Amino acid sequence: MRLLVRLPRRCAAISMILAMLLLVGSVPATAMGVVTSTIPVGPQPLSVAVSPDGSTAYVTHLSANMVSVLDVASSTVTSTIAVGSQPRGVAFTPDGSTAYATNSGSGSVSVIDVASGTVTSTISVGITPLGVAFTPDGSTAYVTNFSSGTVSVITVASGTVISTVPVGAQPYDVAFTPDGSTAYVANYASSTVSVITVALGTVAFTIPVGANPRGVAFTPDGTTAYVTNNNAETVSAINVASRTVTSTIPVGTAPFRVTFTPDGSIAYVTNTASRTVSVITVASGTVTSTIPVGFSPTGVAFTPDGLTAYVANHSSHTLSVINVNATAPVFTAATPPDTGTIGTAYSYTFTASGNPAPRFTVFAGSLPEGLTLDTASGVLSGTPAAAGEYTFTVRAANGISPAALTPSLTIAIAAAEPSDTTDPTITIASPIDGSEVVQGAVLNASYACADESAGSGLASCTGTVASGTAIDTSVVGEKSFTVTATDTAGNMAVKMLSYRVVWQFSGFAAPVDALPTLNATKAGSVVPIRFSLDGDRGLDILAAGYPTTAQIGCDPSAPLDLIEETALSPGANTLSYDTATGQYAYNWKTNKAWKNTCRQLTFKLADGASYRANFRFS
Structure with missing residues (x-):
């Protein structure tokens, strides 16, 4: 038992009328419910x-x-x-x-x-x-x-x-x-x-x-x-x-x-x-x-x-x-000004009904360079940075179908008097955003800054460390790297990324096999989880609240391997380090209630890295 519409600017008035007709014609869906928290x-x-x-x-x-x-x-x-x-x-x-x-x-x-x-x-x-x-x-x-x-x-x-x-x-x-x-x-x-x-x-x-x-x-x-x-x-x-x-x-x-x-x-x-x-x-x-x-x-x-x-x-x-x-969104304001000028501030607010309040995104096309759309408020704002015609569609969604879409919108950005109002560009090759670096590894910074071809010229380009020099990887944890560039006209750009310094994780050792293997064992048994971090890092290596486990589907196509070794209950849910083998061991006490289910065990370490293994319980 289980208990468990792009148009020429001379037709702006027609465009607005069509947009209003499209908005009026949108009808919200029947309220059915959505998880809000x-x-x-x-x-x-x-x-x-x-x-x-x-x-x-x-x-x-x-x-x-x-x-x-x-x-x-x-x-x-x-x-x-x-x-x-x-x-x-x-x-x-x-x-x-x-x-x-x-x-x-x-x-x-x-x-x-x-x-x-x-x-x-x-x-x-x-x-x-x-x-x-x-x-x-x-x-x-x-x-x-x-x-x-x-x-x-x-x-x-x-x-x-x-x-x-x-x-x-x-x-x-x-x-x-x-x-x-x-x-x-x-x-x-x-x-x-x-x-x-x-x-x-x-x-x-x-x-x-x-x-x-x-x-x-x-x-x-x-x-x-x-x-x-x-x-x-x-x-x-x-x-x-x-x-x-x-x-x-x-x-x-x-x-x-x-x-x-x-x-x-x-x-x-x-x-x-x-x-x-x-x-x-x-x-x-x-x-x-x-x-x-x-x-x-x-x-x-x-x-x-x-x-x-x-x-x-x-x-x-x-x-x-x-x-x-909960009701599906319907646009109530979606006719932004169809012209703008480089260097002149631009602002328009898209609004839509719906419960819960919808969020706004660019569904198709692209915004004029220099403009951004705030997803929460629907405010399209910024200072246009490049001339041209930009066609896009805005989407309002709140989890209730159908989402609302504006007609195709076009904003034409005209050039202003020549002046350098463009920020320099920054390219960071190393470190890589979101990457993991093993503790003690050699990691050299690599980045470059540039001003536009007709710009005022690059004035400075500085980073957390100089490009080409070593980045400190001696301490594990989340790290950030920032590069700031300025041009002689006073325009400035900042680019920041994050990376993580982690211990050298060897992978789970016997008797546990790596993903996608289902490690078969008896519910209620104590499974020894062994791994190496390339040395003794002390016993305070687990992130708070870990390890955790969650039920998963039992994939019949996954390799199945029987756990050959179990530990004794008195040492359940304890972490130890064996100096002879250089391995950590965590005696994981499983729950008898997990019988005939599959679960995924997640180890998150204090360095922020997470490692997983799948189990099938009999």
């Missing part, structure tokens, strides 16, 4: 719930036995609440005073007082509780017990289990109709939905759905229920009145949870294996957009106003924040 929340977030007042979100962390408290206004985690073992589901009471967190590892529910942020009591339920939901009046809570095949019925006032309802095999999620009369339970192993009559506390009907259903939710009007079928990669749409599946909607891989916007027009489905959210337009019953999010998205919840959605990315340890009402 990503919030680090802690290890393995699984479920997320937003309080009824929209001020707070609770996030369960499977491996950390805690709930993170997120302040929605600031998008920051303000505190954590210790709960039971392996918390999975979380829900607020309708009045927002209390939250329940299901503890799958301890067969219990933690009752959280929201005002104080503390667990006030613990309720014993069945084996492996997963889903939790409250009746609309807040008097009763239902908890699905995955391993028991039951639902625990809890009276909220007393915090006691008053009955247990047998349902299908491996019940996963639960939801109530808006009137509170009926509850639907998604049974993972039975591939069914149990329909419970709340007043009687018994299963009245069973609805067959797709393979291995996990999530279930009702539209706000209670007419329809959506069920995510984890291994069928579909959503079953159920007519509540007839209790029949009326349509099956293809979504991403391994759909996990589903929820509706407060107005019921849109449903979001998290696809754990696709790392996406499928956006379903309820009226048509089709996926109309797909939003990329983090690794292994699981839980999803909307704010009460329906403007924002939070998605828990289980393997990225983050929340994706989605702007639900």
